[in-house]
Amino acid sequence: MGDTNLAVGLAVPPHTPHAISVSLPTWRDNVGYEEGEKRVVDSMVTGYPRFFIHRTIQKLAAICEHKYALGNEKCMLFSTQRIAELGRSFIQRRSAVLGSPVNARLVNLFICPEDKLNDGTTKINRDSIAGSCVDLHIVLFPGDSFPVAKEFWQHTGLGISSRLAEKCLSLLPDTAPSVQRPSSPVSNRIPMRGHNRHYSAVKGRLPSPPSTIPSVAEDLNPDSVYLEERYGRNLPLSAASFAKRALRSRVAGVLLRDGSNETRSPTACPEKQELVIGPSTRGIKDVAADDVYLFPSGMSAIWSAHNMALAVRPPAKSVCFGFPYTDTLKILQKWGPGCHFLGFGLDSDIDELEKILDEESKLDPTKPPVLALFTEFPSNPLLRSANLPRLRTLADKYDFLIVIDETIGNFVNVEVLPYADIVVSSLTKVFSGASNVMGGSLTLNPIGRHYSALKQYLGDTFEDVYFDEDAIYMERNSRDFKRRIRVIDANTEAVCDFLRFRSVAGGAPSPAIKEVFYPKYITRENYDKCRIQSIDPEDGQVGGFGGLFSLTFTSVAASEAFFDALPCYKGPSLGTNFTLACPFTILAHFGELDWAARYGVEEGLVRISIGMENAPDLLRLFETALRAAEGISSTN
Numbered sequence: 001m002g003d004t005n006l007a008v009g010l011a012v013p014p015h016t017p018h019a020i021s022v023s024l025p026t027w028r029d030n031v032g033y034e035e036g037e038k039r040v041v042d043s044m045v046t047g048y049p050r051f052f053i054h055r056t057i058q059k060l061a062a063i064c065e066h067k068y069a070l071g072n073e074k075c076m077l078f079s080t081q082r083i084a085e086l087g088r089s090f091i092q093r094r095s096a097v098l099g100s101p102v103n104a105r106l107v108n109l110f111i112c113p114e115d116k117l118n119d120g121t122t123k124i125n126r127d128s129i130a131g132s133c134v135d136l137h138i139v140l141f142p143g144d145s146f147p148v149a150k151e152f153w154q155h156t157g158l159g160i161s162s163r164l165a166e167k168c169l170s171l172l173p174d175t176a177p178s179v180q181r182p183s184s185p186v187s188n189r190i191p192m193r194g195h196n197r198h199y200s201a202v203k204g205r206l207p208s209p210p211s212t213i214p215s216v217a218e219d220l221n222p223d224s225v226y227l228e229e230r231y232g233r234n235l236p237l238s239a240a241s242f243a244k245r246a247l248r249s250r251v252a253g254v255l256l257r258d259g260s261n262e263t264r265s266p267t268a269c270p271e272k273q274e275l276v277i278g279p280s281t282r283g284i285k286d287v288a289a290d291d292v293y294l295f296p297s298g299m300s301a302i303w304s305a306h307n308m309a310l311a312v313r314p315p316a317k318s319v320c321f322g323f324p325y326t327d328t329l330k331i332l333q334k335w336g337p338g339c340h341f342l343g344f345g346l347d348s349d350i351d352e353l354e355k356i357l358d359e360e361s362k363l364d365p366t367k368p369p370v371l372a373l374f375t376e377f378p379s380n381p382l383l384r385s386a387n388l389p390r391l392r393t394l395a396d397k398y399d400f401l402i403v404i405d406e407t408i409g410n411f412v413n414v415e416v417l418p419y420a421d422i423v424v425s426s427l428t429k430v431f432s433g434a435s436n437v438m439g440g441s442l443t444l445n446p447i448g449r450h451y452s453a454l455k456q457y458l459g460d461t462f463e464d465v466y467f468d469e470d471a472i473y474m475e476r477n478s479r480d481f482k483r484r485i486r487v488i489d490a491n492t493e494a495v496c497d498f499l500r501f502r503s504v505a506g507g508a509p510s511p512a513i514k515e516v517f518y519p520k521y522i523t524r525e526n527y528d529k530c531r532i533q534s535i536d537p538e539d540g541q542v543g544g545f546g547g548l549f550s551l552t553f554t555s556v557a558a559s560e561a562f563f564d565a566l567p568c569y570k571g572p573s574l575g576t577n578f579t580l581a582c583p584f585t586i587l588a589h590f591g592e593l594d595w596a597a598r599y600g601v602e603e604g605l606v607r608i609s610i611g612m613e614n615a616p617d618l619l620r621l622f623e624t625a626l627r628a629a630e631g632i633s634s635t636n
Contacts, residue, residue: 004569004578009043012571013578018054018162018436020428021571021580022047027560029570030583034590048572049438050154050299050327054162060169064138068107072143076153077136077160079465081108084137090152091141094334098148104141111136111171134168136160155327155334157297161438164467234476240468243475245275248292250478251425251441253281253411283415286446293442293458294466298407298426299327301440303335305403305422306372310336311461312453313401314367316360319353321345321375321386323599326588328374328405336371343599345375345384346523350391357398372401377409377416378527380574381550381584381607382600383517385409385527388419395421401450407575409519412485413543414530421448427474429575430488430547431481437473439466482539484577484612489544492610495618496520496549502626504554512558512629518549548574550584550607558629559583559604565628566608567621574609579618581608 006012008029011019022044024030032040046052053061057077064075078084088104095102112133141149153159235243249255256276280287295301306318318332322345332339340356342349353373360369373395378385388404395402404420407429417423425431427439444454496518500506503513505521519527532543553559563570568579572587584607589596593603610618 004567006569007043008040009045011046012569012580013435016436019046020048020435020438021573021576022052023569023571024582025570026564027583030586034586049162050157050297051572053153054165056162056165056169057160060165063172064109068138069140073140074143074146074149075138075140076149077138077165078158079135079137079160079164079467080463081137082463083158083465084139087139087149087152091139091145091149094148094151095145102142102145104139107138107140109136109138111168113171134164134171136168155299155330156303157295157299157440158303158465161296161467161470163469167469235472237468237472240471243471244294244466245289246475247294247471247478248289249275249277251292251443252287252289254278254287254289282411283418284445284447287417287443288446291444291446293462294464294471295440295442296466296470297438298424298428298440301424301442302328302405303331305424305442306331306335306374308454308457309372309401309403312450312457313371316368316371318371319373321349321353321373321391322379322384323382323601324374324376325380332374340370345379345386347387347390350387354394357394361398368399370398370400372403374403374405376405376407377414377530378519378523378546380408380548381517381605383408383519383522383549385519385523385530387526388416388530392419408546408548409530410485410546412482413489413532413546415532416530417443417445419530421445421450421454427478428573430485432474432477433481433484433575433577434477435573435576437470437477439470439474485547486539486541486544487612488547488610491613491615491618492547492549493520493545494615495610495622498619499551499622499626510630512553512562512626512632514552514554516549516551519545547610548607550605552602553604553629555632556604558632559606561632562625562629563606566625574607576609576611578611579609579613580611581606
């Protein structure tokens with residue numbers, strides 16, 4: 001299984017320049033990260049991109065601040081003017097809500113490659129594919145307002161990607177600055193007052209950067225960079241549009257063959273190849289690739305779904321059904337009229353929802369009582385599945401949208417589109433599996449009653465901001481996603497059966513584990529309503545229970561012992577091809593542990609994403625961790 005004993009702060013997987021996880025191998029390391037402990041923070045090479053701003057982006061931001069910042073201003077970087085304006089608006093509105101209103105300003109930087117002429121002068125080269133121009137939009141704000149700006153970056157997932165920052169840096173003059181390791185940008189300070197400047201456009205070269213900008217990937221193995229290209233498995237960058245069509249077709253469930261397999265001739269021109277398309281496997285035959293929209297991250301797809309609902313439907317609160325991944329709830333609370341939070345996601349919550357719908361309808365019968373209902377299927381981290389048929393009936397009766405996040409279940413295992421108006425997914429997770437690229441998707445239900453309005457809105461406003469090189473990596477990673485999911489499903493079921501047999505829920509004597517949260521055991525009836533029961537003609541399989549589960553323990557000490565002893569990679573994220581564990585509640589709700597516990601998300605909860613390792617090896621790993629936890633329990 002390889003060496004999973006990584007030092008704190010290193011990339012997961014190792015030597016991956018654009019890794020989306022970071023090694024936090026002990027319980028104490030995770031607490032230290034949340035507390036801003038210098039030992040942990042200063043060691044971090046990378047982190048989950050919406051929480052830890054990648055060091056290539058930090059370097060590019062430092063260059064922009066050196067040139068354009070006034071006073072103590074900091075900046076954040078975006079790929080379009082519209083996103084930058086949304087960011088500025090959020091900073092100004094949110095800082096006012098927090099009691100310290102500030103202003104922010106925008107600068108547009110147009111970066112192009114340059115060719116040296118014989119006379120020593122330069123000219124802009126707008127024709128080079130590899131070195132095509134970049135339109136960079138810079139939001140500048142008072143430095144004390146960084147935590148507020150970081151909220152926009154984290155919740156929307158619309159910041160530039162590390163690969164785009166890398167490209168920008170490659171187009172700038174080679175200045176070989178000296179190196180100073182940065183601190184992780186995780187401050188929680190309250191913003192202070194600042195000043196404002198009008199939007200300005202700058203075209204041309206930037207000056208030399210300051211001498212204290214962050215280094216880029218200094219701790220990463222350069223031999224791993226562009227490994228995929230060296231082996232010829234990625235499409236060329238010129239084929240980005242083809243890669244995006246292939247991705248949208250895969251997500252739509254219509255792609256039979258795409259010509260992007262390992263046997264294609266190296267001289268083939270992918271842009272001119274036709275995708276072989278068939279009827280959709282998503283449960284609605286009319287779904288097409290044009291109903292799928294790609295985003296830089298799963299969270300940007302969720303944010304965009306909510307933003308779209310606000311634009312096309314009458315104003316009203318949304319509903320957050322079930323305990324979701326933290327940023328989904330934050331989006332519903334911080335944009336628009338707010339939300340009703342039904343945090344258990346059980347059928348009893350649907351009873352409560354019916355009361356809310358009835359009361360709101362009586363207050364104003366002329367408009368829908370709620371805007372949209374957002375739910376995960378199943379939920380993260382408790383793996384609960386909502387009663388989607390019952391929710392769909394309510395949505396049809398009261399005329400509100402249903403948005404389902406299928407990331408955890410994934411469309412190889414579950415069929416949720418028939419119950420949704422919009423389905424979103426984090427392609428970053430098991431669809432990619434490689435933990436080296438971000439991405440998200442939004443799919444419209446073509447037979448939904450609001451399809452025409454949603455489609456028209458996207459036709460008028462959608463911006464393709466998914467960076468081409470990220471799409472190339474995502475296309476490569478996702479070619480075998482179904483095969484990988486089948487292996488991961490089988491592994492996870494074997495591990496969960498083993499652990500549940502040794503738990504309180506499984507009737508074990510003197511156990512350390514209280515419960516195994518896994519769709520096979522948790523709200524199974526609701527999960528089975530959407531689980532694909534028909535046999536797949538390609539592999540003879542039916543839908544599984546996914547690759548994610550969570551454990552609760554008889555004591556926090558047992559949780560810590562289990563986590564520390566588990567010999568696998570430890571860090572944020574999920575859906576990786578390798579097993580990955582984290583103390584979820586500590587990472588996601590460290591400042592609100594009591595609140596999370598009210599909904600069953602205990603402080604000692606450990607979330608585990610199973611990979612493609614051999615099942616017997618995995619069982620030995622969990623036996624090792626379980627013995628450590630049971631040893632703690634037996635002494636209490």
